[in-house]
Amino acid sequence: xxxxxxxxxxxxxxxxxxxxxxxxxxxxxxxxxxxxxxxxxxxxxxxxxxxxxxxxxxxxxxxxxxxxxxxxxxxxxxxxxxxxxxxxxxxxxxxxxxxxxxxxxxxxxxxxxxxxxxxxxxxxxxxxxxxxxxxxxxxxxxxxxxxxxxxxxxxxxxxxxxxxxxxxxxxxxxxxxxxxxxxxxxxxxxxxxxxxxxxxxxxxxxxxxxxxxxxxxxxxxxxxxxxxxxxxxxxxxxxxxxxxxxxxxxxxxxxxxxxxxxxxxxxxxxxxxxxxxxxxxxxxxxxxxxxxxxxxxxxxxxxxxxxxxxxxxxxxxxxxxxxxx
Amino acid sequence: xxxxxxxxxxxxxxxxxxxxxxxxxxxxxxxxxxxxxxxxxxxxxxxxxxxxxxxxxxxxxxxxxxxxxxxxxxxxxxxxxxxxxxxxxxxxxxxxxxxxxxxxxxxxxxxxxxxxxxxxxxxxxxxxxxxxxxxxxxxxxxxxxxxxxxxxxxxxxxxxxxxxxxxxxxxxxxxxxxxxxxxxxxxxxxxxxxxxxxxxxxxxxxxxxxxxxxxxxxxxxxxxxxxxxxxxxxxxxxxxxxxxxxxxxxxxxxxxxxxxxxxxxxxxxxxxxxxxxxxxxxxxxxxxxxxxxxxxxxxxxxxxxxxxxxxxxxxxxxxxxxxxxxxxxxxxxxxxxxxxxxxxxxxxxxxxxxxxxxxxxxxxxxxxxxxxxxxxxxxxxxxxxxxxxxxxxxxxxxxxxxxxxxxxxxxxxxxxxxxxxxxxxxxxxxxxxxxxxxxxxxxxxxxxxxxxxxxxxxxxxxxxxxxxxxxxxxxxxxxxxx
Numbered sequence: 001x002x003x004x005x006x007x008x009x010x011x012x013x014x015x016x017x018x019x020x021x022x023x024x025x026x027x028x029x030x031x032x033x034x035x036x037x038x039x040x041x042x043x044x045x046x047x048x049x050x051x052x053x054x055x056x057x058x059x060x061x062x063x064x065x066x067x068x069x070x071x072x073x074x075x076x077x078x079x080x081x082x083x084x085x086x087x088x089x090x091x092x093x094x095x096x097x098x099x100x101x102x103x104x105x106x107x108x109x110x111x112x113x114x115x116x117x118x119x120x121x122x123x124x125x126x127x128x129x130x131x132x133x134x135x136x137x138x139x140x141x142x143x144x145x146x147x148x149x150x151x152x153x154x155x156x157x158x159x160x161x162x163x164x165x166x167x168x169x170x171x172x173x174x175x176x177x178x179x180x181x182x183x184x185x186x187x188x189x190x191x192x193x194x195x196x197x198x199x200x201x202x203x204x205x206x207x208x209x210x211x212x213x214x215x216x217x218x219x220x221x222x223x224x225x226x227x228x229x230x231x232x233x234x235x236x237x238x239x240x241x242x243x244x245x246x247x248x249x250x251x252x253x254x255x256x257x258x259x260x261x262x263x264x265x266x267x268x269x270x271x272x273x274x275x276x277x278x279x280x281x282x283x284x285x286x287x288x289x290x291x292x293x294x295x296x297x298x299x300x301x302x303x304x305x306x307x308x309x310x311x312x313x314x315x316x317x318x319x320x321x322x323x324x325x
Numbered sequence: 326x327x328x329x330x331x332x333x334x335x336x337x338x339x340x341x342x343x344x345x346x347x348x349x350x351x352x353x354x355x356x357x358x359x360x361x362x363x364x365x366x367x368x369x370x371x372x373x374x375x376x377x378x379x380x381x382x383x384x385x386x387x388x389x390x391x392x393x394x395x396x397x398x399x400x401x402x403x404x405x406x407x408x409x410x411x412x413x414x415x416x417x418x419x420x421x422x423x424x425x426x427x428x429x430x431x432x433x434x435x436x437x438x439x440x441x442x443x444x445x446x447x448x449x450x451x452x453x454x455x456x457x458x459x460x461x462x463x464x465x466x467x468x469x470x471x472x473x474x475x476x477x478x479x480x481x482x483x484x485x486x487x488x489x490x491x492x493x494x495x496x497x498x499x500x501x502x503x504x505x506x507x508x509x510x511x512x513x514x515x516x517x518x519x520x521x522x523x524x525x526x527x528x529x530x531x532x533x534x535x536x537x538x539x540x541x542x543x544x545x546x547x548x549x550x551x552x553x554x555x556x557x558x559x560x561x562x563x564x565x566x567x568x569x570x571x572x573x574x575x576x577x578x579x580x581x582x583x584x585x586x587x588x589x590x591x592x593x594x595x596x597x598x599x600x601x602x603x604x605x606x607x608x609x610x611x612x613x614x615x616x617x618x619x620x621x622x623x624x625x626x627x628x629x630x631x632x633x634x635x636x637x638x639x640x641x642x643x644x645x646x647x648x649x650x651x652x653x654x655x656x657x658x659x660x661x662x663x664x665x666x667x668x669x670x671x672x673x674x675x676x677x678x679x680x681x682x683x684x685x686x687x688x689x690x691x692x693x694x695x696x697x698x699x700x701x702x703x704x705x706x707x708x709x710x711x712x713x714x715x716x717x718x719x720x721x722x723x724x725x726x727x728x729x730x731x732x733x734x735x736x737x738x739x740x741x742x743x744x745x746x747x748x749x750x751x752x753x754x755x756x757x758x759x760x761x762x763x764x765x766x767x768x769x770x771x772x773x774x775x776x777x778x779x780x781x782x783x784x785x786x787x788x789x790x791x792x793x794x795x796x797x798x799x800x801x802x803x804x805x806x807x
Binding site: 001002003004005006092095096098099100103106107110111114155263264265316 | 380381382383557566567569570574575576577578580581592593594595596
């Protein structure tokens, strides 16, 4: 398989996953805000925090916060975090690797893109949003299923899965991170200042942690696994360390190992995944939360993710010569 | 609008389906009957479903300088063009005969040059040829095949006979659209396939792969065949990707290939470097190798010509094959057939005037208002003069150009291209068409069953190129009486 193709197909996997994650995130936040009283400091800017796109967003002149942010995340072609941007990038990568992926997969991506281009900007309203986002998430899942059933499980398939799982790890850590900033500082160690009534999230902590789980489609699985009321420590443990839930960081990392083991000369990438695994699995969550170090901890995991990507790129994507091969 | 063949009038032109208002040709009768059985709404629905299929399947062609939106949906008309099988069998023979002679000619040009020594063709032709590559002299590709893939443009005049308009021997394109047109037609008119015995066309990619694999310089069971594309901004990128996919070959760009110190070609893969045996290149000669040709080219591969000349890699079409894809050389093809094969040409050329011949040149300049003048080396319909439609000023301007460089021009009488019905918002109307079959030559020959029918979608227009407002149709080769 060509290095260039490996790179494009890896990004195809990442962008399809990113598209789904963004759709899911907007949907959960929409539902959450309906449950929260007006004036809480949790709002739409949380999504800008999660996706880490302050700079891009700051340049926008936006009157209505909700519609402005939704449009930025849904249909703004210039916004690198928008669903339309991910989808267009996925399509460009698919278009240049059409000979590798099953024809149906290309048609699926192309069709989704044409639909989104037509409907994304119309779907910013509360009414239209849900249906559009559900459609987007379903198309990504359909893509995953189609490949699982119709694409030979050779290197090309592994590169798509690498992209998907690394993107998923990245998004899960972002969601936990924002959960920690929004919730834990409010909840833990009585950091809530007295008398700031409109800022009190106390009665809603439960709902907020539930929304973190829902952003990851993890609520139901969490309940089956934890069987206690939803609480911060268990949510962080579940989403970081649970070995069985496919969107937990530990599980995504384990998937990366499976993919990497099927690829040639994967040693460097395997080593950096192992380092990330050690860090995540060995973490004492209770202690980290007690000392308010979750944000710093997530930062180091994010750096691990970045170095896994760098090792993948250095091993397979950069030009090789006879000497280095 | 409902189809009423009595209102369909091809006028003075030869129409492929309807001989005169209300009278479909024998082979077209079931189709004509079926179409008039559909209501106007049904027809428009079928048309819409074809357009949707083209959009979803991503059948596109690329238009230059359109900013971001670089790929456009392929313009397609749903009414197929039908050719009786018997007529096609003869045409097929003629196409093989022609390509065989052309390959003999190219091989001769780069080796013994007998045809010039025997004075069957003037040597001067070669000296002024823009597509003659001196770097190829002495080369002997496998099976004497230089042009492995040829797209020959056929047209019909008022007499209903096929004439050869030109042979595309460099990087002919369009075959993927021929294949996709059939897929779309099957989706749109599945009923018709029950009533007609239509020759299938799907085997083209397999035939192409076999042709390419057979010219591999290494005697291995599974030679590495790749398709070399200039990249996503090329107008035929869709086709490059399509063919690579259907052949199970890698689609490579120049940067994916490297010629190492052993003068072999390798591609950069996730497993390191991997040897390449056959390159189906969709890049023009001059961009193939910056060491030999255009040194500015970033599309090609440095050292590629070295590897080819040493016989370490096969290139299809071979560099230099374009020497026979020249509108002046074209006029000699009937002579070539006699000279190399000692046969009578099965398919006639369109009568042509060579401006390099003094008396013919005088005739051309005096009769510009009746002629179509073409430069020797352009393709895609660029740089030509449609005399009857041009203004006096344009004709005078062109006359100067011809006199300045007579070797570069040839002229033909305006052929009244045949027509076929297309579906317009006002019902069916005749439009001019041509046909591009694809012929393969390596160890064996192969001709596509039919080819790509191109349509000038604008009423009265003769320009069928997709880059200039042309569309296309599915083409059926049908056994009569079926």
